[in-house]
Amino acid sequence: MSKERARRRAEREAEQARQAALRAEREARLARRRERVGRVVALLPGRPVRIVSQGGIMARRRRTQNGVAVVLFLIVQVIVWLLWSSWAARFGALVISLLLVPLFLTLVFDRRS
Known part of the structure; x- marks a missing residue:
């Protein structure tokens, strides 16, 4: 033993x-x-x-939401670049996307209402 x-x-x-x-x-x-x-x-x-990055649940959720928004924005831009060869259409899609992203974020992720 x-x-x-x-x-x-x-x-x-x-x-x-x-x-x-x-x-x-x-x-x-x-x-x-x-x-x-x-x-x-x-x-x-x-x-x-x-x-210093915040490590709480809300901060993590916000980072995830921002990441999703950026990825969706980039996907839309890539699709526009692949489908349209006109520079005016590409530029117009970029401007419209930049204007609609805050609206999209407010409608989808806002929890105040």
Whole structure:
């Protein structure tokens, strides 16, 4: 029984050592990345601006909605470019799309009503 316990303890210790090595490698990679970003930021003029994305459910939903809107807009533009060879029609479709996107977003995604 003590041999079995010793074997399990050795396995546990080996797993802990492996996890510690993975954690150390991850932290070293993160430190290298921070240092690289710091060097690049030091080259840029002005004060650094920190961009923090929100992580809540509403923010995630908003990002998804915006992504869907952009993809639909791009699909419409690609279809217009493939179907019509007239530059006036392409430009007109672009202008109309740009005017209708806010309306579309308000009608489909607005939750105030």
